[in-house]
Amino acid sequence: MSIEPSHDQAAVRLVGITKRFPGVQANDGIDLDVRPGEIHALLGENGAGKSTLMNILSGFYQPDEGQILMDGKPVTFRSPRDAIAQGIGMVHQHFMLVDMLTVAENVTLGMESPRFVLNLPATERKIAELSQRYRLQVDPRARIWQLSVGEQQRVEIIKMLYRGAKILILDEPTAVLTPGEVTDLFAVLRQMVAEGTSVVFISHKLEEVLSISDRITVLRKGRVVATVEASAVTPVELARLMVGREVLFRAEKQALPPGEPLLQVVGLKAANDKGLLALNGVSLAVREREILGIAGVAGNGQKELAEVITGLRPSKEGQVMICSKDMTNCSPRQIIDRGVSHVPEDRLGMGLVPNLAISDNVVLKKYRRSPIARGPFLDRSSIDQFADGLIALYDIAAPGHSTAAKLLSGGNLQKTILAREISAEPKVLVAVHPTRGLDVGATEAVHRMLLEQRAHGAAILMLSEDLDELLALSDRIAVMHGGRVMGIVDAENASLDEIGLMMAGSLSQTAVEAGAALTEERG
Amino acid sequence: MFKLERRYERSRYAGLLVTTGSLLAALLFCAVILALAGANPWQTYVAMVKGAFGGKYEFSETIVKAIPLMLCGLGVSVAFRMLFWNIGAEGQLAMGGFAASGVALFVPQAFPNLPSWLLLPLMVVAGFVAGALWGMIPALLKAYLKVNEIIVTLMMNYIAVLWVEYLFYGPWKDPKGYGFPGSALFTQAAWLPRWEGTRVHGGLIFAIVAAIAIWLILARTKWGYEIRVIGENPTAARYAGISLARNILLVMLISGGLAGLAGMAEVAGISHRLQKGLTVGYGFTAIIVAWLGKLNPGGVLVVAVLMAGLLVGGDQIQITMGLPASVASILQGSILFFMLGGAFLTDFRVRWVSRARLPAAPSLAKATPEE
Ligand SMILES: Nc1ncnc2c1ncn2[C@@H]1O[C@H](COP(=O)(O)OP(=O)(O)OP(=O)(O)O)[C@@H](O)[C@H]1O
Ligand SMILES: [Mg+2]
Numbered sequence: 001m002s003i004e005p006s007h008d009q010a011a012v013r014l015v016g017i018t019k020r021f022p023g024v025q026a027n028d029g030i031d032l033d034v035r036p037g038e039i040h041a042l043l044g045e046n047g048a049g050k051s052t053l054m055n056i057l058s059g060f061y062q063p064d065e066g067q068i069l070m071d072g073k074p075v076t077f078r079s080p081r082d083a084i085a086q087g088i089g090m091v092h093q094h095f096m097l098v099d100m101l102t103v104a105e106n107v108t109l110g111m112e113s114p115r116f117v118l119n120l121p122a123t124e125r126k127i128a129e130l131s132q133r134y135r136l137q138v139d140p141r142a143r144i145w146q147l148s149v150g151e152q153q154r155v156e157i158i159k160m161l162y163r164g165a166k167i168l169i170l171d172e173p174t175a176v177l178t179p180g181e182v183t184d185l186f187a188v189l190r191q192m193v194a195e196g197t198s199v200v201f202i203s204h205k206l207e208e209v210l211s212i213s214d215r216i217t218v219l220r221k222g223r224v225v226a227t228v229e230a231s232a233v234t235p236v237e238l239a240r241l242m243v244g245r246e247v248l249f250r251a252e253k254q255a256l257p258p259g260e261p262l263l264q265v266v267g268l269k270a271a272n273d274k275g276l277l278a279l280n281g282v283s284l285a286v287r288e289r290e291i292l293g294i295a296g297v298a299g300n301g302q303k304e305l306a307e308v309i310t311g312l313r314p315s316k317e318g319q320v321m322i323c324s325k326d327m328t329n330c331s332p333r334q335i336i337d338r339g340v341s342h343v344p345e346d347r348l349g350m351g352l353v354p355n356l357a358i359s360d361n362v363v364l365k366k367y368r369r370s371p372i373a374r375g376p377f378l379d380r381s382s383i384d385q386f387a388d389g390l391i392a393l394y395d396i397a398a399p400g401h402s403t404a405a406k407l408l409s410g411g412n413l414q415k416t417i418l419a420r421e422i423s424a425e426p427k428v429l430v431a432v433h434p435t436r437g438l439d440v441g442a443t444e445a446v447h448r449m450l451l452e453q454r455a456h457g458a459a460i461l462m463l464s465e466d467l468d469e470l471l472a473l474s475d476r477i478a479v480m481h482g483g484r485v486m487g488i489v490d491a492e493n494a495s496l497d498e499i500g501l502m503m504a505g506s507l508s509q510t511a512v513e514a515g516a517a518l519t520e521e522r523g
Numbered sequence: 524m525f526k527l528e529r530r531y532e533r534s535r536y537a538g539l540l541v542t543t544g545s546l547l548a549a550l551l552f553c554a555v556i557l558a559l560a561g562a563n564p565w566q567t568y569v570a571m572v573k574g575a576f577g578g579k580y581e582f583s584e585t586i587v588k589a590i591p592l593m594l595c596g597l598g599v600s601v602a603f604r605m606l607f608w609n610i611g612a613e614g615q616l617a618m619g620g621f622a623a624s625g626v627a628l629f630v631p632q633a634f635p636n637l638p639s640w641l642l643l644p645l646m647v648v649a650g651f652v653a654g655a656l657w658g659m660i661p662a663l664l665k666a667y668l669k670v671n672e673i674i675v676t677l678m679m680n681y682i683a684v685l686w687v688e689y690l691f692y693g694p695w696k697d698p699k700g701y702g703f704p705g706s707a708l709f710t711q712a713a714w715l716p717r718w719e720g721t722r723v724h725g726g727l728i729f730a731i732v733a734a735i736a737i738w739l740i741l742a743r744t745k746w747g748y749e750i751r752v753i754g755e756n757p758t759a760a761r762y763a764g765i766s767l768a769r770n771i772l773l774v775m776l777i778s779g780g781l782a783g784l785a786g787m788a789e790v791a792g793i794s795h796r797l798q799k800g801l802t803v804g805y806g807f808t809a810i811i812v813a814w815l816g817k818l819n820p821g822g823v824l825v826v827a828v829l830m831a832g833l834l835v836g837g838d839q840i841q842i843t844m845g846l847p848a849s850v851a852s853i854l855q856g857s858i859l860f861f862m863l864g865g866a867f868l869t870d871f872r873v874r875w876v877s878r879a880r881l882p883a884a885p886s887l888a889k890a891t892p893e894e
Contacts, residue, residue, distance in 0.1 A: 055531070060531040060532075061531060078874075079528045079529075079531075079874075080531075081528060310762075311764075312761065312762065331764065331766075332761060332762060332763070333765075333766070336763075336764045337764075342762070344762065346758075349758055349759075350756075350758045350759055351759065351762070352759060353751075353752050353756045353759050354755070354756065355755045356755055360748070360751070360752075364759065365763050365764065367745055367748055368745060376744050376746065377743050377744050377745070378743055378744060378745055
């Protein structure tokens, strides 16, 4: 291999990168080049090695083999500090901000200069300039815990720009954003590449990748399958490259007659973590063999609704009925025993025990019952057997059932939770962002499983920000805004416009009509 | 200048390397102190090891001191496993010793027809229950009122220790004891059997049985699984329907109970009366033992013996080399200090960064005239 320094087009070039973890070859001889001023997307199945490769490029991991070349010269990054010194910065999927500090403090945290005296006003000024230049709106004095996820992401990006990043790596940045925030982010990225910055971008959403990137590199099982121009491929081709087979983008939903309501919520009121009213009189019902989708911009009470139903958050007023029994403010244990499964939003914080093995994690809710439990004892071999079954059935990429959960890739964490919650064959399933972070193949599989549960008679409450997913799977869609249900529409003949309006806070047409009829009657 | 950097990957042998490294560093550090104190460090270490492990008698004395460390260390480690910071083992031990002594002193008088073999089992139960109840107070406060357990367990140590002192200086003082602070001698039936020719007593069996039981509970039972889940991720535990309050209470029953048992073993195995010297800090050293034993039952047993060796060896050099016994305390402290520092080094690395290689000031220069 001969690379002449002066003719190297790449801002950075990875050559033959190999990285092994115990039991896994995460990267296997990967070549990749990033050009100045391009948006380069990285695609691949869950566990294909995307995050690992980017962690190597940004100095978090060291490669076992291979080289990183900048201007044709090999560089070694022993830490993220070294990488950022060369202008390479990464924004992780799980943000790395200190909640109690302000934006400005977070941005300067860990920097070499200033060393002793913090000149916060100057920092704040620079942050303001950066945010103006790239239209990254944030208040430098706000504390991180006060910010939405989208705003926190902007802080992470500013942090990297402040440190002089010329190559910005974003690991699944859009997974946590609302459609509007995605549009904003893309405008920022376009502005940055116009000024010569390069962006490496990981995502599982093919349309998104095609619309924003210049070139796309597809990884499969740690190797590069292809690097293509975005203008020259279709979503179907990309999916085939990633998965190695055809992917059905539409799940086939049978028409099923819904049965009795299994989950009923009446006039529910509850506070959020800050003590403010997050649910302000929510009423809805989910019937047997039915998927009720909940649409809405993040932070309008969806999370609290899921938590009140599952017993994790007390309600102040109202009722939760599960299988026709009043379960309001019952303990999580009683609600689990009543047949409720819950796929929570926060995977590592709530859904899993990161330091325990996969096998310990999949029995988190059934360790009390036979055959997992035998009297006061746990039956290790039946736990392991159960875990192996789920790993195979749900296609979880892991060296084995005794691997610690925290070592799984983002998508495989999600699969582990889904496997546990769906395999419980719940009567009621509360699923928050069930396919967030999953690759196209896994998304398809999860959609199929949700529909299977529906066919088996489960009542499914699905909270998602992905309208396409909601429209494809739900029977009905309820739109939440400001802690209320603005309206419930049939998914079949719902219009995106109507849903969009309700998400922005206007009452549904039917509700308005009903209201009008009521006033007429009275008047 | 020197910089700390987080390690995002850990090398496979880091753990072992760091443990041995820290131990060596602690020995080296103390060698300097010994040298400054005018002693030959090498000779001192040799004398300590000989004094603690050099012969049957020495080793047996080490085991004698290891027994309470084992029991308290095991108790403390189960609570730590669940992130309940029980630093009240000293007080729980005192209460166990008090209750067992009470049984030994007064039950034979009150029930003269009691078969004598029943006395020791009664003392075991009394010691365990008293420690457990003493541990139950901070547990209840934590579980239902969210009161910080560190403060409560710490403060309750003083209450228990002073209560016991009050007893052997006051109402329980042996009238025939020539003013010596201590209760009357227990009847022989209240003495734990000893190994031939040593002071090693049946408490050792308690410790070994307890270690096996705890290992079994943690690794093999539903309850142990709950403890592990709570310890690793309390939010996930709540999500899984595991009751935090119930587990705090249960764990503190065991934790306090084992420390109480240590107190019982001390009075029934060593002093055969309630007297000064019951509370000499085993409950506090047990925290170090639990930590260095990585909260594993097996690890706790091994570390307890080593720590006890340090105590006995420290006493020995006092006699043979005329050094203050506090040398042992210094060594103990520095081992803990270096171990904790070492644990830090598995997560971070110290690097020399030359000024020239520092990242340039943010590349905003073109937008801002530099100040
Ligand atoms: N620190 C680690 N120790 C052991 N194995 C690891 C570690 N980090 C990643 N792996 C494994 O390496 C493989 C690649 O993981 P990686 O996180 O790079 O996948 P990914 O392509 O980002 O997937 P996803 O789309 O699900 O985020 C996975 O099988 C994962 O379990
Ligand atoms: Mg990833």
